[in-house]
Amino acid sequence: MPIRLLPPEIANKIAAGEVVERPASVVKELVENALDAGATDIQIETRDGGRRLIRVADNGSGIPAREAELAFARHATSKIASVEDLAAIRTLGFRGEALASIAAVARVSLLTRAAEDEVGTFLRVEGGQVVQREGRASPRGTTVNVENLFYNVPARLKFLKADATESAHIANVVMRYAIAFPDVHFSLVRDGRLAFQSPGSGRLLDVLAKVFGADTVARLLPVDPAQDASLSPDAKVRVRGYVSEPSLTRSDRDGLMLFVNRRWVQDRSLAYAVIQAYHTMLPEGRFPVAVILLEMDPAEVDVNVHPAKSEVRFRNPSLVFSKTQRAVRRVLVAHAPVPEMHMPQPAQPQAHTERFRTLSQLGLEAQRTGDTEAVRAPVFQVPERPDPAARRLPPLRVLGQLAQMYIIAEGPDGLYLIDQHAAHERVMYDQLMAQQAAAQAAAQQLLQPLPVELTPLQMSTLEEALGDLAALGFEIEPFGEDTCLVRAVPAAIAGDDVATVLRDTLNELGQEPPPPVQGHRVTAVVACHGAVRAGKTLTVEEMRALVEQLERSEFPRTCPHGRPTVLHLSMGLLAREFGR
Amino acid sequence: MKVSCLQDNLAKGLSIVQRAVPSRSSLPILGTILVATDGPRLKLAATNLEIGINCWIGAKVEDEGAVAIPARLLVDFVNSLPPDRIEMDLNVRTNTLHLKCARFEANMNGMDPSDFPVIPSPEENNRVSMDADVLRDVIRQVTIAAATDESRPVLTGVSVTVEGGQATFAAADGFRLSVRTAPLKETAAAPMTFIVPARALDELARIATDQEDPVEMCIPEGRNQILFHLSSVDLVSQLIEGRFPDYKQIIPRTFTTRTVMNTGELLQAVKTTNIYAREASNIVKLRIVPASDLAPAHVELNATAAQVGDNVGEVDATVEGQGLEIAFNSRYLIDVLSVISEAQVALETTTPSSPGVIRPVGSNDFLHVIMPMHITQ
Ligand SMILES: Nc1ncnc2c1ncn2[C@@H]1O[C@H](COP(=O)(O)OP(=O)(O)O)[C@@H](O)[C@H]1O
Ligand SMILES: [Mg+2]
Numbered sequence A: 001m002p003i004r005l006l007p008p009e010i011a012n013k014i015a016a017g018e019v020v021e022r023p024a025s026v027v028k029e030l031v032e033n034a035l036d037a038g039a040t041d042i043q044i045e046t047r048d049g050g051r052r053l054i055r056v057a058d059n060g061s062g063i064p065a066r067e068a069e070l071a072f073a074r075h076a077t078s079k080i081a082s083v084e085d086l087a088a089i090r091t092l093g094f095r096g097e098a099l100a101s102i103a104a105v106a107r108v109s110l111l112t113r114a115a116e117d118e119v120g121t122f123l124r125v126e127g128g129q130v131v132q133r134e135g136r137a138s139p140r141g142t143t144v145n146v147e148n149l150f151y152n153v154p155a156r157l158k159f160l161k162a163d164a165t166e167s168a169h170i171a172n173v174v175m176r177y178a179i180a181f182p183d184v185h186f187s188l189v190r191d192g193r194l195a196f197q198s199p200g201s202g203r204l205l206d207v208l209a210k211v212f213g214a215d216t217v218a219r220l221l222p223v224d225p226a227q228d229a230s231l232s233p234d235a236k237v238r239v240r241g242y243v244s245e246p247s248l249t250r251s252d253r254d255g256l257m258l259f260v261n262r263r264w265v266q267d268r269s270l271a272y273a274v275i276q277a278y279h280t281m282l283p284e285g286r287f288p289v290a291v292i293l294l295e296m297d298p299a300e301v302d303v304n305v306h307p308a309k310s311e312v313r314f315r316n317p318s319l320v321f322s323k324t325q326r327a328v329r330r331v332l333v334a335h336a337p338v339p340e341m342h343m344p345q346p347a348q349p350q351a352h353t354e355r356f357r358t359l360s361q362l363g364l365e366a367q368r369t370g371d372t373e374a375v376r377a378p379v380f381q382v383p384e385r386p387d388p389a390a391r392r393l394p395p396l397r398v399l400g401q402l403a404q405m406y407i408i409a410e411g412p413d414g415l416y417l418i419d420q421h422a423a424h425e426r427v428m429y430d431q432l433m434a435q436q437a438a439a440q441a442a443a444q445q446l447l448q449p450l451p452v453e454l455t456p457l458q459m460s461t462l463e464e465a466l467g468d469l470a471a472l473g474f475e476i477e478p479f480g481e482d483t484c485l486v487r488a489v490p491a492a493i494a495g496d497d498v499a500t501v502l503r504d505t506l507n508e509l510g511q512e513p514p515p516p517v518q519g520h521r522v523t524a525v526v527a528c529h530g531a532v533r534a535g536k537t538l539t540v541e542e543m544r545a546l547v548e549q550l551e552r553s554e555f556p557r558t559c560p561h562g563r564p565t566v567l568h569l570s571m572g573l574l575a576r577e578f579g580r
Numbered sequence B: 001m002k003v004s005c006l007q008d009n010l011a012k013g014l015s016i017v018q019r020a021v022p023s024r025s026s027l028p029i030l031g032t033i034l035v036a037t038d039g040p041r042l043k044l045a046a047t048n049l050e051i052g053i054n055c056w057i058g059a060k061v062e063d064e065g066a067v068a069i070p071a072r073l074l075v076d077f078v079n080s081l082p083p084d085r086i087e088m089d090l091n092v093r094t095n096t097l098h099l100k101c102a103r104f105e106a107n108m109n110g111m112d113p114s115d116f117p118v119i120p121s122p123e124e125n126n127r128v129s130m131d132a133d134v135l136r137d138v139i140r141q142v143t144i145a146a147a148t149d150e151s152r153p154v155l156t157g158v159s160v161t162v163e164g165g166q167a168t169f170a171a172a173d174g175f176r177l178s179v180r181t182a183p184l185k186e187t188a189a190a191p192m193t194f195i196v197p198a199r200a201l202d203e204l205a206r207i208a209t210d211q212e213d214p215v216e217m218c219i220p221e222g223r224n225q226i227l228f229h230l231s232s233v234d235l236v237s238q239l240i241e242g243r244f245p246d247y248k249q250i251i252p253r254t255f256t257t258r259t260v261m262n263t264g265e266l267l268q269a270v271k272t273t274n275i276y277a278r279e280a281s282n283i284v285k286l287r288i289v290p291a292s293d294l295a296p297a298h299v300e301l302n303a304t305a306a307q308v309g310d311n312v313g314e315v316d317a318t319v320e321g322q323g324l325e326i327a328f329n330s331r332y333l334i335d336v337l338s339v340i341s342e343a344q345v346a347l348e349t350t351t352p353s354s355p356g357v358i359r360p361v362g363s364n365d366f367l368h369v370i371m372p373m374h375i376t377q
Helices: A010-021 A023-037 A098-104 A153-158 A164-179 A204-212 A266-276 A318-334 A350-355 A420-437 A457-472 A496-508 A521-530 A538-551 A571-577 B008-019 B071-079 B133-142 B198-210 B263-277 B330-337
Strands: A043-049 A053-058 A107-112 A120-128 A129-136 A141-145 A185-190 A195-196 A220-223 A237-244 A255-261 A263-267 A290-296 A395-401 A406-412 A414-419 A440-453 A474-477 A483-490 A568-569 B001-004 B032-038 B039-045 B053-057 B060-063 B066-072 B086-089 B096-101 B105-109 B127-128 B159-164 B168-174 B174-181 B192-197 B215-218 B225-229 B233-238 B258-263 B283-289 B300-304 B309-316 B319-320 B324-329 B344-349 B357-360 B366-370 B373-376
Touching: A010 A098, A023 A043, A023 A053, A023 A098, A023 A141, A023 A164, A043 A164, A098 A107, A164 A185, A164 A195, A164 A204, A164 A255, A164 A263, A164 A290, A204 A220, A204 A237, A204 A263, A204 A290, A220 A318, A237 A318, A255 A266, A266 A290, A266 A318, A290 A318, A290 B198, A395 A538, A406 A420, A406 A538, A406 B127, A414 A538, A414 A571, A414 B373, A420 A440, A420 A457, A420 A521, A420 A538, A440 A457, A440 A496, A457 A474, A457 A483, A457 A496, A457 A521, A483 A496, A496 A521, A571 B086, B001 B008, B001 B053, B008 B032, B008 B053, B008 B071, B008 B086, B008 B198, B032 B071, B053 B198, B066 B071, B066 B105, B071 B105, B127 B133, B133 B159, B133 B168, B133 B174, B133 B198, B174 B330, B192 B198, B192 B319, B198 B233, B258 B263, B258 B309, B263 B283, B263 B309, B263 B330, B263 B344, B283 B330, B283 B344, B324 B373, B330 B366
Parallel strands: A043 A185, A255 A290
Antiparallel strands: A043 A053, A053 A141, A107 A120, A107 A141, A120 A129, A185 A195, A220 A237, A237 A290, A255 A263, A395 A406, A406 A414, A414 A568, A440 A483, A440 B373, A474 A483, B001 B060, B001 B086, B032 B039, B032 B066, B039 B053, B053 B233, B086 B096, B096 B105, B127 B215, B159 B168, B159 B192, B168 B174, B174 B366, B215 B225, B225 B233, B258 B319, B258 B344, B283 B300, B283 B324, B300 B309, B344 B357, B357 B366
């Protein structure tokens, strides 16, 4: 084929692909336009997951009659005029591509009226061409109708997921903007039913209550510049938002939302900075709920990285990350005050230092008659004795449970804190390994085979791991393209949320590169996800049984991931610290 | 409001409604107990929006009124008072409740009672009733099988089917199923089926401990709630929406071995074996041995824990059918044997990997299905 220039309608369709990937991208662009137009009320309506109809109506500035057609021209924008403007973008849109791109792949109509116009303008655009234009009565503002999305791009249409999935993406988009703009009233109507609505009260917490539910919101802690001098308003980077207290966790990262200058962004490093602020406060594989809104001089951040504008580049990333992490950490520590004590560190061979844990890393909660108060004392570290015989645990007497996470026990020489999840993980791992050594697996059958829906990645991981999982007692068979049937589970698995255990297990097994484990990987992963979680109240009997089992383990002091299971505060140390 | 009542009565009433106070809530009003006059009685109410409890106690009402008082404060204070008459006096303007009992006095800052969520009262239609002691028994037998995990909400509930003169209660957690039928005091006007949270039923059983009159159940039209009406307490619970799995198809219709044992003996034997079993994923193996020339019929129970050792126990039995070895989770066995009051139980089995059915001997209204464990080689 000879080289030739593409006809404009094909070129447009290709360019559209970058902006309009799926119905949710259309919603995103239209909502951004409404926000840029200063709307205070934005109504979104969709049908059939946005495939049949997306309608976004706003009460913003509207488009003046003479400019209406221009809005559909590629690279036509009212938001920047020169290259210099690109360096400091204050609006959500600026590329002037969205309307043109959407009009290239759908049937679009626009009804708009600017304040200065008496009559509104109605435009119908098909295949990128204006096919109808007339004056029509209209309230101030703009309504864009997008019908039959991708009707002329069958390849895209084929890649769309079920209506429910596309609707979920749309809802996510709307919720993100509702969070970034609490003063704007958003409503999302899906197939004629109200799916989401934000009050537009200007209070972020009101929006979060709609997004996460009242229960979650009750357990969010404010990251508030007004409470924290280092976040002062004149600082280069301002951090605010809400983060969950450490006891509230999720198995996915969907509760983690980041915004930069009111724009939702995806940034792994920034997300990591937030998760790291919870260091050691969260059980393995659990994630916080955190809504972080950063504000900075627009010149400090480049949003023109990708047409979808959800990736950003910071001029000074490390400043942004450390600012964010410190702000979150400070809130968490203030919530759960940490006794920071200090003890001269005995000369120890290097190899043992990794086993040291400071109390502060554990996020111990000092509680006094109901209200929390920091215990002031210097920092100390608890060294593990190098003597291998001392690896075994002495007999312990259970005293109670702390924060539904740690077991408090008394031993011959002081106090022991036991991480219930890590301890059970160790015990389960030992049990499963013993069964494997005997080439036997104890399986508990299910009353009815449980269908579990899996992602394609989980499905392929399952196929690979099927043999290993069966050796542990799982009885699973593939059932159609995206589902498997579970008939039996390893008897050692705690609780009855079989689907979550399986999914979490497959997620971890599918990770590239595999995280380090000591011993047999699949067994360790199953032990980890089948073990009792942090956040579960244990009866004294359950705690006693767990501690006894741990006492019998050969390696009672670490879980198979190498995290410590036990922390020891010796009598000597206590005496010293209390100045006796 | 100006009321007086006895400390005993108030403390008892508070202990009942207190169970509905959420341990943490974003709505401060939910952390309170509503104290209100209601005719000649005093009404106490609390709710976590999932369940709500109203309780009435005898009182001398001089002046009507209502106030919402922080639950912890009220409960702790009243509990520590001597058993004497308590006088309460409300300052309506500030919502401050003044309490006086013997030589103790207190002021409690309350909240506006009109902010307190309304807990509905029973309606006339869709109403059935059951003997209180039967209902308590039913709840005990069924809620043991309900799931505690929230991943499949319907399974945290008890499915109730009311039809004709009886009600059937069922719960299942993925590994076991409990089904119990019980007679109603009168024939239901129309069949109904709904799912009640097991937690709400456990609460009801606790409240109904000294209830003598029948307990009325009422499902108000279109509200997705159930109301239990006792002599001096109403408990309202949200129903769980969704479809309960069709459990009838899970119940095996046939068996090849039927083993009858003494309930208490078997329970004791499982508990003994459990000391080992709990170290090894709770597996207890049952070897069912029919009568032979060598020995009378019996069941051998054993558990092996790699790091601990093993143990064997034995109970007498009558066995119809062939011998069999089958393993169960010891916790499940203990749970079900603990709620059977009949002297004997029958275990119906077919193969080591098909479900076992446990029924009290001499009664047809309860059955429990347990999935076996198996050892794959
Ligand atoms: N809802 C709206 N209200 C007012 N003006 C709008 C609206 N939507 C689009 N416009 C106008 O149309 C222009 C083109 O929109 P778009 O293609 O999304 O590009 P961009 O937002 O990047 O400028 C905008 O610059 C704006 O002037
Ligand atoms: Mg735009």
